[in-house]
Amino acid sequence: MEVWARLLLYNFCSIITGHVVISRRGRKYQLQVNYSAAYKACHYFLRLHNGESPPEIESLIEKNTLPIRPDRKYARQHRFRVPVSFTYRFA
DSSP states (O other), X not given: OHHHHHHHHHHHHHHHHHHOOOOOTTOSSOEEEOHHHHHHHHHHHHSOOSSOOOOOHHHHHHHSEXXXXXXXXXXXXXXXXXXXXXXGGGO
């Protein structure tokens, strides 16, 4: 059930973000949708609200955009975690 729910939410989010019109407005870079913010907005839209009007989801997604920067080749910095011993739980 959880897999199907996530799949439906992903499909809903991809359909909604496909309908969002992003204007360039004289910016240096083209813009793309911030998918993590769009996913959260779609999840909020689909939740049950007690008497509230649903939010304008396309305008929320349009506000959360990221620039597309060509030729960006930085290596991703990984954060390493030190392993923690859980022996204190068995005392």
